[in-house]
Amino acid sequence: MLEGKIAIITGASRGIGLEVAKLFVKEGAKVIGTYNHNEKNIDGIEFYKVDITNREEVKKFVDNVINKYKKVDILVNNAGITSDSLTKKMNDDNFDKVINTNLTGTYNITKLVGPIMQDNHGGSIINISSIVGIYGNIGQINYAASKSGIIGMTHTWAKEFALKDGNVRVNAVAPGYTMTEMLETVPEELLNKFKDMTLLKRLAEPKDIANAVLFLASDNASYITDEVLNVNGGMKL
Numbered sequence: 001m002l003e004g005k006i007a008i009i010t011g012a013s014r015g016i017g018l019e020v021a022k023l024f025v026k027e028g029a030k031v032i033g034t035y036n037h038n039e040k041n042i043d044g045i046e047f048y049k050v051d052i053t054n055r056e057e058v059k060k061f062v063d064n065v066i067n068k069y070k071k072v073d074i075l076v077n078n079a080g081i082t083s084d085s086l087t088k089k090m091n092d093d094n095f096d097k098v099i100n101t102n103l104t105g106t107y108n109i110t111k112l113v114g115p116i117m118q119d120n121h122g123g124s125i126i127n128i129s130s131i132v133g134i135y136g137n138i139g140q141i142n143y144a145a146s147k148s149g150i151i152g153m154t155h156t157w158a159k160e161f162a163l164k165d166g167n168v169r170v171n172a173v174a175p176g177y178t179m180t181e182m183l184e185t186v187p188e189e190l191l192n193k194f195k196d197m198t199l200l201k202r203l204a205e206p207k208d209i210a211n212a213v214l215f216l217a218s219d220n221a222s223y224i225t226d227e228v229l230n231v232n233g234g235m236k237l
C-alpha cells in the first residue's frame with residue numbers, strides 16, 4: 001500500500017508509534033522514526049534521536065531527511081506524553097511540558113515538513129489526537145488542551161497546505177484508551193471502567209490505531225482530508 005513512500009513517524013520507539021512504523025515497513029514504505037529516550041534497533045526502521053520540543057534538533061533532522069531522500073510523503077505526528085493532575089493541583093511546569101511536547105512539538109516539525117510536501121504537490125499528515133481532546137477528562141487539563149489543539153491545527157493545515165495545488169491531506173486520528181506503556185500509571189480499576197464504557201467492551205490494541213493511520217496515509221484515502229477519525233470502540237467520556 002505504501003511502496004516508494006518516505007514516511008516520518010515521531011515517537012516511533014514504542015507503543016502506537018512503533019506499531020505504525022512496523023506496519024508501514026510491511027506495506028513497503030521507507031520509515032524514518034524518531035525517539036527521545038527509548039533507543040530501538042528494528043529492521044527496516046531508520047531511527048534518529050530527536051527531542052520534538054527542541055527546534056534546532058527538529059530542523060537538523062528534517063534537513064538530514066530531505067538531503068538523503070529529497071522528499072517526505074507521510075508525516076505521523078505521534079510523539080506525546082501525559083502528566084495528569086486536577087487543575088487546582090497541577091504543577092505549572094507539568095502543564096507547560098505536556099503542551100510543549102504534544103502541541104508545540106507537532107507544530108515544530110509540521111511547520112517544516114508541511115511546506116515541503118506542499119511544494120512537492122502531495123503528502124499525507126496524520127496527527128495523533130485523543131478521545132480526551134474530543135470530550136475532555138478529569139485530571140487531564142494539559143493533555144486535553146494539547147489534544148484539542150491538535151484538532152485545531154489539523155483543520156488549519158488541511159486548508160493551508162492544500163493551497164497552490166499543494167494536494168497535502170491533513171487528518172487526525174483520535175484513539176480511545178490503547179494498551180501501551182502510557183497507560184501503566186492508570187489504575188486497573190479505572191481501565192476496567194473505561195473498557196465497560198466502550199460499546200465493544202475492550203480497550204484498543206496499538207494495531208487498531210495503526211490500521212486507521214495506515215488507511216489515512218495511503219492512497220485509499222486520497223479524497224479524505226480535514227477529518228478527525230475516532231478509533232475508540234464507540235466510547236464517549
Ligand SMILES: NC(=O)c1ccc[n+]([C@@H]2O[C@H](COP(=O)([O-])OP(=O)(O)OC[C@H]3O[C@@H](n4cnc5c(N)ncnc54)[C@H](O)[C@@H]3O)[C@@H](O)[C@H]2O)c1
Pocket residue numbers: 010011012013014015016017034035036037038050051052053077078079080081101105128129130131174175176177178179180181182183
Ligand atoms: N495509549 C493511549 O491510551 C492513547 C490514547 C489516545 C492517544 N494517545 C496518543 O498516542 C500517541 C502515542 O502514545 P503511546 O500510548 O504509544 O505512548 P508511549 O508513551 O508508549 O509512546 C510515546 C512516544 O512519544 C515519544 N516522545 C515523548 N516525548 C517526546 C519528545 N519530547 N520528543 C520526541 N519524542 C517524544 C516517546 O519516546 C515514545 O516513543 C501519543 O500522542 C498519545 O497521546 C494514546
